[in-house]
Amino acid sequence: MSSVDTLRVNLQDLFEEYAWKKFTEDWNIVKRVFRRRSKYYFGIRWELLEFKHETTKYDDRLEAVNATPGGVSISGESGAKSGCPMVSNDVVLYQAEYKNKTPLKQEYTFSSTRQTTSSTTVELHETYTKGHECNIEISVPGDAVTVGAGLSGNLSVSNIDKESFESTTTWTVDTKVEVESGHRAEAKVYVSERNSIADFEVKTTMKIVDGKDFPIVIRRMSDDKIVYVTHVRYLEGVFWDLIQKDEEDENKDKEPKKFQISEYIDNSELWTGPLCRHEIITYTRGTCKSVSWRNQHVEVQSERMSSYTALE
Known part of the structure; x- marks a missing residue:
């Protein structure tokens, strides 16, 4: 299932796809044939992703x-x-x-x-x-x-x-x-x-909790063993393809962007110094x-x- 849709963007698909690409980027053709994605499942800690909503x-x-x-x-x-x-x-x-x-x-x-x-x-x-x-x-x-x-x-x-x-x-x-x-x-x-x-x-701003990384765990279904963990520190890497697609859209001047990116400083004491991170902005539209x-x-x-x- 594609994570990109005209009206819906499935964040779970998006993060899973990002982790899977990281996991398989060094695989050769043989590995890609025998290690199918359907044999694995993903663990995502949504509590480490903050969502702020503002009705605009x-x-x-x-x-x-x-x-x-x-x-x-x-x-x-x-x-x-x-x-x-x-x-x-x-x-x-x-x-x-x-x-x-x-x-x-x-x-x-x-x-x-x-x-x-x-x-x-x-x-x-x-x-x-x-x-x-x-x-x-x-x-x-x-x-x-x-x-x-x-x-x-x-x-x-x-x-x-x-x-x-x-x-x-x-x-x-x-x-x-x-x-x-x-x-x-x-x-x-x-x-x-x-x-x-x-x-x-509604304008929704997403960011990783200050002082934290956002881990995505991949487990093998056959024995529940953890085979890979990626720690997302910068959200722009996960959303980069969507943001680029928005920029290249031929109707970008006529329609509002689906995703935007904004910088902020994470001053958490857990880092050695101020960390420049990115928050993702998206919009929900509908009727009541x-x-x-x-x-x-x-x-x-x-x-x-x-x-x-x-x-x-």
Whole structure:
């Protein structure tokens, strides 16, 4: 399996391929024939590779947002009233009808309990992976209601294609409805539904833990014996082919680079002096689709019953 893909870069394949080339660079033709890669497996200590995530873009698509239907009053402040471009669509959770055929005003109890499910679905269009999973953190703006973000406002995504988060909210109403004599009243419980789609970009910076090398171990499957260990100190060697491919891409001026390299100084006391090392920068791009509910409110509409005749 190739470690280079238009939309996915598998770091595990990348590091394994690097170690395998180091292991076999002095082999002759006979060795290459009889010592096949399928007879070995690799051990990678991912804990020695640091990942730092920074959300550089989170833009809502305004055309994907529902507008509040006309003729529906909203109690409390919704997106439309607060000036936010994200407006809401009111949905009826429960309704009841009351008819007062008595000569006096009557009071009725209007109560119900209903549930709604909020969800957030993250789709990754371009990212890196570690085997069959990734580890991306998306920082969601404070004005965006996003299930799964928690108090920190960060979504942690591990599925390489699509990941969904859900939460259930219970809405309870218990109030009194007054109906005039000879009138019919209809009471409705509304909650505001908000649908949104946002395009995001996350900048991920990878570096080896300060003061450490990044070992890759190759073992023979037949007896589990360690046959080779390479200690990666400089990441640019592992990513060099990808970075060069990015530079040579004929569309490099039109599309953002998939990988970038940056120097930094590792001042760890474990070295004899300051060590110039490199960190790798890559980008994850995708969409975040959210459905959320808020602003429960009750509306009562009353009208006189045409067939009602007052009692003398």
